Amino acid sequence: MSLDRTVIEDEEEDESPSPPASSTSSNSETYMVGFIIANIVGLQYYSGRISGRELVGLVREPLNPFDSNAIKVFNTRTIQVGHIEKKVSSVLAPLIDSNLVHVEGIVPKSPKNTVRYKIPCHIHVFAKIDAFETVKLAFLRNGLCLLSDNNPLFSTSESVVVKEKNKSDLDQIFKLVDQNLSQNAVNGAIEPPKGLILTDLFLHQKQGLYWLYHRENSNELPPFWVENDGGFLNVLTNYQTDERPDPLCGGIFADDMGLGKTLTLLSLIALDKCKVSTDGTCEAIEPENEQLVTRSRKRSRKGSKKQKTEECTGGVDPKMTLVVCPPSVFSTWITQLTEHTKRGKLKAYLYYGDRTQDVSELQKYDIVLTTYTILGSEFDSSNDPIKKIDWWRVILDEAHIIKNHRAKQSNAVNKLNVKNRWVVTGTPIQNGSMDLFSLMAFLRFHPFSTKSYWDSLVQRPIAQGNPNGLSRLQALMATFSLRRTKEKASIGLPPKTIHTCHVELSMEERKLYDEMETEAKNFVAKYISKGSVTHNYSTVLSIILRLRQICTHTELVPSDVRSSLLSYNFEDASNKPDLLKKLVLLLQDSEDLDCPICLSPPSKMIITSCAHIFCENCIIRAIKNSISVCPLCRHRVTESDLFSPPSEYAPEVDESTCKPSSKATALLKLLEASRTENPSVKSVVFSQFRKLLLLLEEPLKEAGFKTLRLDGAMSAKRRANVIEEFGGPGPGGPTVLLASLKASGTGINLTAASRVYLMEPWWNPAVEEQAMDRVHRIGQTEAVKVVKMIANDSIDERILVLQEKKHKLAKEAFCKKGKDEKREIDLADLRTLMSL
Template sequence: MAPVPALLEPLNLRFTNYEEGLALRITRKFPELFAAWLKTIPPHISVHLDGDLASFATPDVAGTVKLDATEAGIDWFDLRVVLDVNDATLTPAEIKLLLNAKGKYVRLEGKGWRRLQFNLSDEENERLARLGLSTRELSAEPQRLHALQLADDAAKKFLPEQQVEQIQRRAGELKTRVAPDLPGGVTAQLRPYQLEGFHFLAYLASNHFGGILADDMGLGKTLQTLAWLLWLREASPTSDKSSQPSSPEAPALVVCPKSVMDNWHAEAARFTPGLRVKIWPPSELQTFRDRLSEADLHVLNYTQLRSLGESLASVQWRAVILDEGQYIKNPSSQTAQVARVLRADHRLVLSGTPIENRLMDLWSLMAFAMPGVLGSRAHFGRLYDAKGDPFARRRLSSRVRPFLLRRTKSQVAKDLPDRIEEDLFCEIEGDQQILYRAELKRAQQLLLRVKTQKELAAHQLHFLTSLLRLRQICCHPQLVNPDLRVPGAKTEALLEQLEPLMEEGNKVLVFSQFVELLGLLRPLLEERNWPLFYLAGDTENRGELVRQFQATEGPAIFLISLKAGGFGLNLTAASYVVLFDPWWNPAVEMQAIDRTHRIGQVNKVIAYRLLIKNSIEEKIRALQKQKKALAEDVLGEERFSQSLTLDDLHFLFAD
């Protein structure tokens, strides 16, 4: 039998004259130490516990996880993960203290030391994760979920039976399968996955959801959105669920990078000519608010969004679309803050990279598209970005699944042609535009003095020089004057195109006929720490560069001179090609694209041509199509450009 003094030794009791007995200083470690000590007392020894110490003889507080759903508007519920405890004497504040202690003892006034013990099975954790929830949310802020999400079988275990029936009935009334016919005004034949995307957008609108279309770059997010906007105008799925729905004539708003504004106009003219689209130059912005009726779709860039913020917020838009939505990935930025206060019946984000560097990127996009669905920023960080939590990503995926659609190139490969070519337009402005207009005016004045084909032959060198200088100015002003420190519109457009492609892990070939331009691009790309390869006419280790590019894991960019890289290269690791400047002979462009689109290529190839709108480049592109038969029989640029007639030059040098 152990003597009593020996049993007391683990407590490290000390004799005090004040108490005239043994005493122990109470520290944070005391409850666990004392509880563990009690378990070592042999059964035949009785320990009398006075006051608060008596609480150590009572069972731990046990709890059961439940969901408390409160209606928060039509079809929406504010949901709390709550704990139903087996001790009715505990107040909500005391239960919260016990929760925050995470299984440790808490001294409650008048109730001694208590601790809370509850464990969820793996199945129960999985059920909560399917709902996008976690016991991390116990005692936290309510989370807003839609009836569609709560109708999942995973919610049955945690909700009262009567409420389960109510929610499932409500969810059954919703339009979960929306498959309207494509509007007659859409002139394109949508591929199967694009039609699915259009139906997804219609589903969002019919249920008054916002959402994210996150297809890979090059899969036609713009076309799907334009078809949806035309359907919105014709079908008017207005919103009895919106507190202030727009009028039937309300326009839509697209906010996008400056470099793709013209692309929206061009795509709409091509695929949905019935939609009136207006791009706003800086000089007209002061009249913006008074001229909304002039278009069905207004296109602004993100700089304009910030400058017009206050006036935009007073408009009730039919729809607001943020193209390249990663521009609002920083939720504290002015751009994101202005975007969130816009009023619209329908909200949509387009982004091939909804998560670029961190999960908070997605929170910011959803805070615009579906405010409140992912909770506050702080809550989002705790619940979905918690390190070491195996269910965190599963919860996030479950929460956003009804509102986000993403398809990669590999997933829809069977619906894609082997090669996709797309013209991307941007506009020059400022000093670059002044330089271009001055050169164009000189060529026009010379052309006025030329009346016959014979006179044209005498001045042919002058005209070819003017054509070359205009094309160089379009590419970058420093190609005609190295001392100019003027930003190039196409350089900015290229960087904006490459950003998401690099984030997605793609390999890209960038071709230009101007070696000097590649030299300007090289340091800009190196600043961004993107893996970079360079090939021009004087490059000696061509084979080794190709081998390294092909073998590189992850994203990479290959800058290639069109003449140096047009033949003899096999670069099938790349699935994107950018033609920075148009070549007179389209056959030469095809040879460039064929560096990657050849035997051994397992991916679909997407090629972009960067063109300056209303410039010599746009007219060269048109002339390529007109003279395609001639181009196929001509070798080299010189002979093709020399074949230009007087009528061709009038066309090329026209305003």
């Protein structure tokens, strides 16, 4: 199979560091302020129904044309029941919008004898402790009665009666579901159709294919639903209905990175053209003479007349699959289609660049590939053909990209018309458990796809350190996700080892870092003391970013920031005749004058008032870290006692080239040692900073390395060409790939390399794991060595501590052991980062 790659055009990826999850924006450490009794109104306008003692979903509707404070009410199946009455929503809405509170609702009893078109509801209000008084005052000013724990009626709260007293019953429900996983057990294997898939699958891939196929074709009740007296009951929310709920078609395919998920998914798509028997064999049902048409959009339009655009009205036939992924992953799907499928059997279309708006044109293809960015930008368009099609299957590849449920691209994928929904990512949890909510919304796993349900049942218990929170999350993940690791898949991968290279910053780097950190500590301490971290979060992140940049290369820090911190207005020694005379004598008497601190020729020479010569960085650091005395004579010295020599006495310094940073120097030594050991070894150097990749090119070239660069500023076509060139065999080819962590860390194959260098730690370990597993994956034949470059006594080391916390949660979400703890980056973590 070949693909005209001229269709792949430039699309820049956002490589700006996403902020770590913060307690200021999550529900961590929130507690119940009280509850208010309100009416659900407008029942006559909506089809949703609710039962007694049923949890309901409360969702803000700021774009409601009649009331900007509207709060919608949903039942367990996310069917709207009505709205919260205006007098209550007018108070709650501003508090919700400002993130001061989150709310949960429950109908206290059977609504049969209530006023027509109204149902009473207990709305439980949660906030951080320091916001309690503000919240209570908001209700008081508006004449609403918020029942708090000092009110005798507080004990009538359904939150207390139903949730607290029967909390053990709720957890027992999760345990029972966890124990009854027959619908998810990988207890079979399916051979892919030989007439379509050319490659023999590993056993774990055949088992994965069985699981995928079973979830799409099972008619079992969704998790937490049971048959009850001829109807159906959701045991979590107490919602009862006579209508059988739709099965949960799809799930999370979360195999470890590098285990061949793409080929397994292509095998699943190939099964659409086959009849699968009970023994796991396939019989083709498509005509044998079907031609493979995988071509550029321009080429496909040349051979056919344009047809009138019309909506797909044929249900889910033909069985079309939409694959949504980052641009860097296109090359993986293209390569897998080319190498592993029989020519003439699967048709693929790149909905990218100059793309068709004709629905009938898209319906000619089995697979349509597009990006999250395109979906987000086009979904408001009335001409968008993607949303006019009833898709048989949608695959979100690298699905952690939609972890922010408020993002436009997340909303776009949620609104697609699709029968089978698949989330594909080796790292479903990156920052914390809240990342999963967006995936629940896409999968339409009710009731967890409604945020108030998710908060109540999972998120809040985890955030508060309740050990039941983690066990609930584990049970939940087990019901609809498949996760296998490389260690357990038995695919014969060579080992991967991870090492840490500790780097000492140079004197100049250390001076700049210490000054920036001192300033940063003052800022953050001020924000924390005033309780204003939320309003200044972008400033805090910017400060932390500067610290991280200094650890990697001072040239990454904007010049105005460097100059403001590095500038010292030392008085010229020309104005001190006695001192100038001593300076001349010292220089005349010693041809090899060394700084007494670093024992090297002075850089940016400074003479003290006591007539001793030092490097500028050395003496500044010395007087800051001591009681401000000269290291030689112990004479009292401050910055006002330091003088710079006149230009005619200062040694000449070559500033024509940018001096490599300490990390760059250490990297060069490691690469040279690796080359000495094996001249043909290939390495990938990852950094989140594109400028660093540019700064590394010249010193690596001078050291005799042939390099390539892969970053987010390149077009998808250029990236594919770089990957192909880097993987080429033979001597004289490139041996070092300088790669952007965010643009190159997902969906590409770099098994030509066996060495990985991470120039700086990233907030969550999942991003780093994705990057290193571009190299350590199926197809790798050599042992892989990963080196993390960490600056000593810096924020680098403290980020590693936070990484370990996140890694622990991601692992425990799939493992039945351990207790949970606070997972988001909260104020305590911020203090850790800033060493406060």
